[in-house]
Amino acid sequence: MAVTIKDVANLAGVSPATVSRVINNSSLVKEETAEKVNEAIDKLNYQINESARVLRTNCSSLIGVIGAGMDNPFLMKLLKGVEASAKAHGFNLIFGDSEGELEQELKYLNILNQRRVDGLIIITASIYNNLLDEIKSKGIPAVFASGYVNDNEIPCISVNNTRAAEDVIDYLYDLGHRKFGIIRGTYSDLVTSGERIKGVKSSFQKHQIDFNSVPIYEGDFSFESGSVAAKKILSDNPETTAIFCFDDKMAIGAIRGAEELGYNIPEDLSIVGFDDIELSSYVKPALTTIHQSGYDMGYQAMEFLNKIIDGEDPGKLKEFLPHELKIRESSGTPPT
Amino acid sequence: MAVTIKDVANLAGVSPATVSRVINNSSLVKEETAEKVNEAIDKLNYQINESARVLRTNCSSLIGVIGAGMDNPFLMKLLKGVEASAKAHGFNLIFGDSEGELEQELKYLNILNQRRVDGLIIITASIYNNLLDEIKSKGIPAVFASGYVNDNEIPCISVNNTRAAEDVIDYLYDLGHRKFGIIRGTYSDLVTSGERIKGVKSSFQKHQIDFNSVPIYEGDFSFESGSVAAKKILSDNPETTAIFCFDDKMAIGAIRGAEELGYNIPEDLSIVGFDDIELSSYVKPALTTIHQSGYDMGYQAMEFLNKIIDGEDPGKLKEFLPHELKIRESSGTPPT
């Protein structure tokens, strides 16, 4: 059907082996021969059959990406970073969105394994031990991005979520806030949200605020959930002067929700987000938030993975990228 | 190395052919045998080698997606729609972002062809004839999503961009606006922006507005470009009362840009976007915009592609999904 290495060989008057050598830039082929072969390739419009190559070499140049809820601007940037690095190293991306469900993740893991991906990038909020075990048992090189993985075999690259959250509460405390509300990610998100909760706790401890007295509500990283949660916090705890949301979209939702209840931001209430998605500078009031670079994170995760695949020493297993508190208009001193 | 069909066959005491039949749910295998085989599969933790299967069957269950600038909320939703339908039909997605550059697109096309993808979904704003020719010459089933393709062999699914743009201008005209500004996509985007420009023209004609007198500026679908373009339009043409942006992000940027110049929206200036991304309801003022469903578009594009791959009659080649003008807070009657 399609034109194969044999057809090229016939036309060029050489053996298939020689054609294969030309394709793979083997140095031990006469320049003259190579030219003949390349002409034949052009003339026949030959396209290599990757499946055959993968079958033979056992190396697919394919990176599997498993993500949870990729219609999230931060994760999308991360994916772009992964892609940029992958492209530079000659990898293609094969991709599945698990929506954070373990079952889906395991299913994709199987599929990607069957396609013999050379490596795995995992971008999920909740990291299940089940998933870790499966990955390890299959022996596929994997790097987690954005979430810290509490396992000393599996590398991950993220921001120091604990420290970042601590920075937020410290900042708000220094402004004079004493009554806080928290809108975290889903409870299944033990990783990212879990780390951030730790940071919140640690700052509270430092400032002798009772963690258990602080209302913590769950959101699902959507505008709507932020709005709903903020309204609940404010009606249940009218004395609240600052809300920390674990994601910019929820924070923007929270601003709208609070405004619907008649609050002015930041005069009556400070709201802080997390991620610094592009939008956050363009909403009104502009959002105070923790900046982290999804693109860099994705890029570096893929660079790291590439080193593992190449058998190089990738350096330390857990890497923190810098974060930065961006103070904008949605936060200020508490009302007196 | 890895466990193969042969190992399973040995353990189960049958031939490789039988194992293959069990894997593929062939009906002509005794239930008893199938059970034995399945046990062996479980025991050995056998995972099929897809490359071998693809090589043999010439069918990869892989859909190639070429997108331009996927860190765009609308396109991201579209991709999710594609994925949902692909999953339902047993396809996996392999994915490349061309950033709208023809060279990249052709390169990805080659790569995807070499991986023997069963079909192609193309989500690009600019559609180059070169690309169309290559796709046709390779004979890979392809569906374009979001952009109308002016070619009577290649199917596409989109919104009626011309009609939608006309709706916007009609609406603004009816409100009393006479001095317009337009922020279009890049000039290389002949498709989507081109179609919308046609609609604008057609409404202008209907209302006897001179198209050539209307300032049209180019943006790149970013917040920033919308802000910059709006400021230029307003300082060059202070009499402008309404700006139509070909994308919500640019529209939101335009709102901020105009505000920086001291305009109140919508009292002094109406701004209308296109897409209705989730965010548009949450900005302030909430954005008047054309709603189109990226998810549906992606889903239906993939459904369409699946039919072509299956050899079914997919129905008409060009499909328009419904659009709707969502009137929110960013538009109103012009200042008197």
Next chain:
DNA sequence: TTGTAGGCGTTATCAA
């Protein structure tokens, strides 16, 4: 520097 031949793991054909 080039060619020959065998095998990667499946599936499809044919025969039993």
Next chain:
DNA sequence: TTGATAACGCCTACAA
């Protein structure tokens, strides 16, 4: 209902 066998297209010893 099952098994033997060949073939898919490529790469890689090994031999020439």
